[in-house]
Amino acid sequence: xxxxxxxxxxxxxxxxxxxxxxxxxxxxxxxxxxxxxxxxxxxxxxxxxxxxxxxxxxxxxxxxxxxxxxxxxxxxxxxxxxxxxxxxxxxxxxxxxxxxxxxxxxxxxxxxxxxxxxxxxxxxxxxxxxxxxxxxxxxxxxxxxxxxxxxxxxxxxxxxxxxxxxxxxxxxxxxxxxxxxxxxxxxxxxxxxxxxxxxxxxxxxxxxxxxxxxxxxxxxxxxxxxxxxxxxxxxxxxxxxxxxxxxxxxxxxxxxxxxxxxxxxxxxxxxxxxxxxxxxxxxxxxxxxxxxxxxxxxxxxxxxxxxxxxxxxxxxxxxxxx
Amino acid sequence: xxxxxxxxxxxxxxxxxxxxxxxxxxxxxxxxxxxxxxxxxxxxxxxxxxxxxxxxxxxxxxxxxxxxxxxxxxxxxxxxxxxxxxxxxxxxxxxxxxxxxxxxxxxxxxxxxxxxxxxxxxxxxxxxxxxxxxxxxxxxxxxxxxxxxxxxxxxxxxxxxxxxxxxxxxxxxxxxxxxxxxxxxxxxxxxxxxxxxxxxxxxxxxxxxxxxxxxxxxxxxxxxxxxxxxxxxxxxxxxxxxxxxxxxxxxxxxxxxxxxxxxxxxxxxxxxxxxxxxxxxxxxxxxxxxxxxxxxxxxxxxxxxxxxxxxxxx
Numbered sequence: 001x002x003x004x005x006x007x008x009x010x011x012x013x014x015x016x017x018x019x020x021x022x023x024x025x026x027x028x029x030x031x032x033x034x035x036x037x038x039x040x041x042x043x044x045x046x047x048x049x050x051x052x053x054x055x056x057x058x059x060x061x062x063x064x065x066x067x068x069x070x071x072x073x074x075x076x077x078x079x080x081x082x083x084x085x086x087x088x089x090x091x092x093x094x095x096x097x098x099x100x101x102x103x104x105x106x107x108x109x110x111x112x113x114x115x116x117x118x119x120x121x122x123x124x125x126x127x128x129x130x131x132x133x134x135x136x137x138x139x140x141x142x143x144x145x146x147x148x149x150x151x152x153x154x155x156x157x158x159x160x161x162x163x164x165x166x167x168x169x170x171x172x173x174x175x176x177x178x179x180x181x182x183x184x185x186x187x188x189x190x191x192x193x194x195x196x197x198x199x200x201x202x203x204x205x206x207x208x209x210x211x212x213x214x215x216x217x218x219x220x221x222x223x224x225x226x227x228x229x230x231x232x233x234x235x236x237x238x239x240x241x242x243x244x245x246x247x248x249x250x251x252x253x254x255x256x257x258x259x260x261x262x263x264x265x266x267x268x269x270x271x272x273x274x275x276x277x278x279x280x281x282x283x284x285x286x287x288x289x290x291x292x293x294x295x296x297x298x299x300x301x302x303x304x305x306x307x308x309x310x311x312x313x314x315x316x317x318x319x320x321x322x
Numbered sequence: 323x324x325x326x327x328x329x330x331x332x333x334x335x336x337x338x339x340x341x342x343x344x345x346x347x348x349x350x351x352x353x354x355x356x357x358x359x360x361x362x363x364x365x366x367x368x369x370x371x372x373x374x375x376x377x378x379x380x381x382x383x384x385x386x387x388x389x390x391x392x393x394x395x396x397x398x399x400x401x402x403x404x405x406x407x408x409x410x411x412x413x414x415x416x417x418x419x420x421x422x423x424x425x426x427x428x429x430x431x432x433x434x435x436x437x438x439x440x441x442x443x444x445x446x447x448x449x450x451x452x453x454x455x456x457x458x459x460x461x462x463x464x465x466x467x468x469x470x471x472x473x474x475x476x477x478x479x480x481x482x483x484x485x486x487x488x489x490x491x492x493x494x495x496x497x498x499x500x501x502x503x504x505x506x507x508x509x510x511x512x513x514x515x516x517x518x519x520x521x522x523x524x525x526x527x528x529x530x531x532x533x534x535x536x537x538x539x540x541x542x543x544x545x546x547x548x549x550x551x552x553x554x555x556x557x558x559x560x561x562x563x564x565x566x567x568x569x570x571x572x573x574x575x576x577x578x579x580x581x582x583x584x585x586x587x588x589x590x591x592x593x594x595x596x597x598x599x600x601x602x603x604x605x606x607x608x609x610x611x612x613x614x615x616x617x618x619x620x621x622x623x624x625x626x627x628x629x630x631x632x633x634x635x636x
Contacts, residue, residue, distance in 0.1 A: 163337045163610040165565075168602055175590055175598060176351055252467035259469055260571060260587045275469065282477055283487075291477075295470045306465035 038318070045315035052311035059304040062297075066123065069116040076110040078117035078269045095286065102293045105277055114269045115294055119301070121270040125185055125254055126247035126305075132189045133246045134239055137196025142227045144197060145204030158198065166191045170253065174262040181264060184257065188250050196242050203238070204231050237316035244309025248302035255298070271298045327618055334614040341606045346390050349599045350383070399600040404592045405585075411600045414585070419567055422574070422581035426566025428501045433508025440509065441516025446543070448521065456513060463510035472503050472572050489577040500577045504570050516551065523547045557620040561612030568605055 047053055069075060096103040102111035144154040161169075173187040204227075207213070213230055221229075232239075251271065257263045258272030259279075266273055271294055278291025314320055365373070393400065399411040406414060444453045463471070479499055480487045486496040523529060524547070532542045569583030578584070582601075589597040 159333065160337050160340050163334075163613055164341055164606045165609045167571075168605045168609075171586070171590065172345070172348060172598075172602055176348055248465055248467075252469075255467045255469050256572075260575075261591045275473075279473060282473060288477065291473065295474070299466045299470060302467065303461065303465040306461060 036321070041318075041321040042312075042315045045320055046312055049311045049315075052307055055304040055307045058300065059308065062119075062300065062304075063123070066116055066119045069113070076113045078109065078114040081107060081109055096289055096293075103289050105290055106281060106287075111274075111290060111293060114274060115271075115297055118269040118271045118274050118294065119297060121181065121264070121268060122251045122254055122272070122298070123247075123301070125181060125188070125270075126250040128185050129188045129192055129250040130243045130246035132185075133192040133196055134243045136189075136193035137242070138200060138232070138239065140193060141197035141200025142204055142231065145201035146208060146223065146227055146231070154197075154201075158194065161191060161194050167256075170257065171260070171262065174257055179263065179265050181268070184254060184264065187257075188253055192246065192250075196239070199238060199242070200235060203235055207231060207234060237313045240316060241309050241313035244305050244312065248305045251298065251302055323621065326621060330614060330617055334610050338607060338610050341610070342391065342394060342603065343387065345599060345602050345606070346387055349595060350386075394603065399603070400596040402594055402597045404594040405589055405597050411597060414597075415582070415600075415604075418569075418580060418582050418585050421579055422569030422583060423566055425497075425500055425504060425573070425579065425581065426569060427563075428497075429504035429508060429570075430562060430566060432501065432505040433512055436505070437509040437512025438516050441513040442520060442543070442548075444513065444517045445520030445524070453517075456517070460510045460514045463506055464514075468507060469572055471506065472576055475499060475503050476576055487577075489579045496577070500573050500579060504573050519551050519554075520547055523550065553620060553624045556623045557616040560615035560619060561609070564608045564612040564615075568608060 096111075102115060105111055105114070140154065143150055144158075169191050170187045173190065174183055177183040177186070208231070213226060216226055216230055254263060254270060255272040255275055258270070258276050263272050263276070264270050266277075274294035275291065275298070278288075278294060281287040282291045397412070399415075402409050402411055402414060440456055444456045447453055476487065476499065479485060485499055486493055489496045489500060520543075529542060529546055532546050533539070567582060569579075569581040569585075571583040571587060573579065574581045574584035575587050586598075586601050588594075589601060
């Protein structure tokens with residue numbers, strides 16, 4: 001029926017048809033296409049929460065300052081005792097002012113530099129504990145959930161750990177070992193992974209036998225790859241939340257252990273040590289600043305981590321996207 | 323049900339044995355200074371050895387362990403060495419527990435009494451002023467380490483309301499601040515839990531059905547949502563009640579209340595090995611026992627959980 005004769009193929013072709021179409025959001029939406037990207041949406045949902053963005057901003061400034069503070073000019077060493085050149089006496093309990101921004105403590109050390117040095121110590125403990133919790137929790141949790149033969153053994157181990165109050169384990173270990181940063185981290189880590197591992201195990205058991213995993217398995221994907229590619233991406237939001245909350249919890253535990261006399265030795269400034277020193281003089285209203293300044297810095301850090309962690313977990317949950 | 327209880331009991335006992343063993347082994351790693359008391363400085367090596375031998379600490383480790391089991395089973399926790407020399411630990415505990423129990427139960431009562439209604443109100447008026455205030459409160463209490471707000475309460479509230487700073491038995495006013503401080507955390511966690519639970523359930527099908535039937539909102543909340551909310555709580559409450567015995571470490575040492583929490587701190591600071599060992603044992607047994615009761619009561623309360631299908635048929 002086709003009566004028109006095509007002499008040359010190229011004659012009938014319209015060059016316009018072979019050009020790339022420009023991306024149009026509205027048209028794209030009409031056809032059901034979405035340029036959805038997981039991290040992009042997570043970021044968009046997160047940035048909608050003004051409070052969380054505010055705290056993120058504060059936390060970033062605080063962290064940057066904590067890191068660069070010792071390299072700034074005119075900073076005193078946190079363990080150096082300031083001596084008054086006129087009287088040759090120590091600057092004991094010097095109130096906050098021009099010379100000592102946050103004042104000095106009862107033996108004449110500069111509270112300003114002690115607070116930043118303490119923040120570094122406490123954050124180091126917090127972050128290491130958080131990372132450890134994530135790594136061990138994920139490894140044990142996924143083995144526990146995915147490999148059936150291990151289920152029994154790990155459940156029994158879990159029962160033993162879960163039955164003893166965490167505080168008691170922490171107190172016992174720090175009591176036995178020498179006080180140091182390593183001891184504190186070790187004592188917090190030994191029970192830290194439990195909650196995470198249990199959660200990951202429960203989630204993995206739920207999604208382990210879904211069809212797509214079955215398909216993956218029949219195609220011969222290795223266990224490691226199934227866990228890493230199929231199962232863990234589901235759990236990003238929870239893992240991030242637990243990590244973010246582990247940091248303020250570890251900082252709180254450090255304060256607690258210092259309080260009951262099992263914390264770091266006094267020559268290492270940490271927020272716990274500073275608060276403990278401040279507690280000693282807190283009933284004297286002119287010296288109270290020694291408790292208030294470290295408390296404020298510590299509270300800002302823990303509140304920021306807590307809020308950012310919670311909001312980020314919400315944002316990272318695909319159910320809340322779009 | 324009986325079968326499940328027995329199985330769970332055996333499991334708890336096994337855990338207890340493991341815990342006792344671990345505590346015992348860890349305690350052998352401790353510096354031996356903690357066994358001599360005040361006379362430590364005056365003793366020479368021979369005398370120290372004699373004391374350790376007398377206490378049975380030079381026996382082979384498995385015999386020590388067996389003796390330790392026997393003692394613990396008899397309920398003999400040993401004698402304090404430094405804290406109150408030569409006094410039975412159980413005697414010390416008897417004088418301490420009532421204080422902790424009083425404060426703990428009072429604080430728990432307040433936390434439940436305020437926290438649960440607060441959570442319910444927040445869930446019912448989601449997004450309104452009360453919800454926002456409550457959320458801020460929960461975030462602050464959860465994020466800030468409790469030591470800090472305990473200290474600030476002690477500094478500022480004692481001053482402004484003229485309340486006593488330290489606890490004494492014959493002054494009822496001195497009960498107020500410790501109890502309030504102790505309940506702050508509980509209020510926050512009960513309110514948070516209750517709010518999340520209610521918000522979660524409001525969109526469930528059975529609640530929608532009840533509404534569709536024409537039930538009043540209030541009644542749906544009370545007889546459908548709340549009733550279910552107490553099932554998971556029944557698992558947690560026994561531990562919470564039992565742990566009131568342990569006392570609050572912070573509060574008791576801040577207000578110098580002569581209770582159990584302060585005792586642990588004292589024992590640690592004075593390095594009284596046997597006392598620390600006994601306290602750790604007690605706390606862990608409370609933990610194990612609390613979880614056991616919690617699991618059993620949850621199984622009893624929740625008709626949907628059938629734990630041993632075979633036994634249920636008989």
